[in-house]
Amino acid sequence: MRTIFQIITLMSTLCFVGLSTSFPSYAVSEPKVTEAEPEKGPNRGRMLRDGNxxxxxxxxxxGVPPEFRVWATDGGKAVDPSKVDLNVKLTRLGDGIDDINFYQEGEYLRGDMVIYEPHSFMVSLSAKYQGKTFNWQYDNFEGRTKITDDVAKAMEIATDFVGSSTFHETVEVYGKLTLPADATSNVYARFDGLVEKVYVKLGDPIKKGQLLLTIESNESLQSYKIHAANSGIVTNVNVTSGEQSKGRSLLQITNDKTLIAELAVFPKDLSTVSIGAKTTLTINGVEEKxxxxxxxxxxxxRKDQAKLFRVVVNNHDSLFSEGSFVSAAIEISSYDVAMAVKRSGLQSFRDFTVVYAKVGDEYEVRMLELGRAVGEEIEVLSGISLGTEYVSENSYILKADIEKSGASHDH
Structure with a gap:
C-alpha cells in the first residue's frame, strides 16, 4: 500500500494525462521501499515457513467462486491434510473480520467460505500440527491508498454515503411558452364616439379597475370612462386621442401571469406520458428550474407526428416570455432502491466498476454489481455496505495513485 506522501510524483502523472486542475504544493519526501516478492509454491500460492x-x-x-486452498509440507514432503488444524482470519478495511475454517478435500484443505472482492486484507493464519501451533501474519493489500484529510481537502476529494434513494425516470422533451387562450382581452367603446384621451401606452402594466380611456358619445355627447376589467399588460393600442372609436378594438390587454409550455412528445414516448405527470422545466435564459x-x-x-402536451407555468413575477424555448423532464415512473451511489464516483479497476470506500484516512476499492441508472445516481445491488462513506467527486485522483503504486492482485 502507498501513501499520498508521493503526491509530487502523482501530480506529475496527472499533468501528463492532461489534467489542468491546480493543487497546492507539498514539500515532502519519502524513501521508496521495494518489497521482495513473496515466495510462491507449486500451486501458485503464498509459501509460509516455520522451520521444516x-x-x-x-x-x-x-470454475468456483474464490476460496482458500492449503497444502502443508514437513521437510519438503506432503503432509496428510487431516493432520493439520487450520484457521485463517482476514481483517478487512472497515468491513470486519472473515473467520475461515478448513476441511479436507483430497490432498488439500479447503476453506469454508467465499473470499469476496476486493482481495485486500491483513491475513492471520494459525495452524496446529503434531501438537505445535504455528502462526503467520502478513498484509495482502490491493486497490488501497492513504491520504490525510488535509491533503484530500486540498485536492477537492469529496465523499458521500451509500444510502437508499427514490429514482425518478424521465423522458426529455422540448417546446416553447405560449399564452393561454383566454389571456388576451380587447377593449371596446360601449357607445361609439370621439376618443377624448388615451391614458395608457403600449407595454404599460395595468391593474384591474385602472382608467384606460375617456370617450364622448356621438349620440348623447356625454363623456364616459372606460376602466380595465382585468390586470395585465397593454399589448396593442389601436387608437389615439381625437379619433372615432368606430366599433373597433381600441386596446388589447394581455394577462401574462400564467403561461403554457407546449411540449412535443414523439410517438416512441407517447405511451409513457400521462396527464398529471410531474414535469421539471428549464426555460431558456432562466437558471431556476x-x-x-x-x-x-x-x-x-403536428406534421412531424409529435403530440403537444400542455403544462401550466406560474409567471406571477413576469420572468418568462411568450415564445421562449423550453426543455422538460417528464416523470414516467418512480421507485425506491435500497442502495445507490453517485455516478460521478465510479471508476474502473481491473475488470470491475468500483467506488473508493473511505475509512479514516485510508481509501480502498469496492467492486460493485450495478442496477438501474437514473440521472446522477445508479443503483447498487451488491459489493458495498449501506452507510459506507465513499468518494463521490475526483475519484480519478485515487485511481491514478493506486495504479501508480503497482499494487498487484496477489493470490
Whole structure:
C-alpha cells in the first residue's frame, strides 16, 4: 500500500494525462521501499515457513467462486491434510473480520467460505500440527491508498454515503411558452364616439379597475370612462386621442401571469406520458428550474407526428416570455432502491466498476454489481455496505495513485 506522501510524483502523472486542475504544493519526501516478492509454491500460492513445516495458501477461483486452498509440507514432503488444524482470519478495511475454517478435500484443505472482492486484507493464519501451533501474519493489500484529510481537502476529494434513494425516470422533451387562450382581452367603446384621451401606452402594466380611456358619445355627447376589467399588460393600442372609436378594438390587454409550455412528445414516448405527470422545466435564459405537471394535451398531432402536451407555468413575477424555448423532464415512473451511489464516483479497476470506500484516512476499492441508472445516481445491488462513506467527486485522483503504486492482485 502507498501513501499520498508521493503526491509530487502523482501530480506529475496527472499533468501528463492532461489534467489542468491546480493543487497546492507539498514539500515532502519519502524513501521508496521495494518489497521482495513473496515466495510462491507449486500451486501458485503464498509459501509460509516455520522451520521444516510449511503452508502454501492459495486463492483458488477456477470454475468456483474464490476460496482458500492449503497444502502443508514437513521437510519438503506432503503432509496428510487431516493432520493439520487450520484457521485463517482476514481483517478487512472497515468491513470486519472473515473467520475461515478448513476441511479436507483430497490432498488439500479447503476453506469454508467465499473470499469476496476486493482481495485486500491483513491475513492471520494459525495452524496446529503434531501438537505445535504455528502462526503467520502478513498484509495482502490491493486497490488501497492513504491520504490525510488535509491533503484530500486540498485536492477537492469529496465523499458521500451509500444510502437508499427514490429514482425518478424521465423522458426529455422540448417546446416553447405560449399564452393561454383566454389571456388576451380587447377593449371596446360601449357607445361609439370621439376618443377624448388615451391614458395608457403600449407595454404599460395595468391593474384591474385602472382608467384606460375617456370617450364622448356621438349620440348623447356625454363623456364616459372606460376602466380595465382585468390586470395585465397593454399589448396593442389601436387608437389615439381625437379619433372615432368606430366599433373597433381600441386596446388589447394581455394577462401574462400564467403561461403554457407546449411540449412535443414523439410517438416512441407517447405511451409513457400521462396527464398529471410531474414535469421539471428549464426555460431558456432562466437558471431556476420550474416544477409543474402535465395539465392537458392537444388532440391533433403536428406534421412531424409529435403530440403537444400542455403544462401550466406560474409567471406571477413576469420572468418568462411568450415564445421562449423550453426543455422538460417528464416523470414516467418512480421507485425506491435500497442502495445507490453517485455516478460521478465510479471508476474502473481491473475488470470491475468500483467506488473508493473511505475509512479514516485510508481509501480502498469496492467492486460493485450495478442496477438501474437514473440521472446522477445508479443503483447498487451488491459489493458495498449501506452507510459506507465513499468518494463521490475526483475519484480519478485515487485511481491514478493506486495504479501508480503497482499494487498487484496477489493470490
Amino acid at each position: 513445516f510449511a503452508i502454501e495458501l492459495s486463492i483458488f477461483e477456477t 420550474q416544477v409543474s405537471k402535465i395539465d392537458s394535451r392537444i388532440l391533433k398531432v
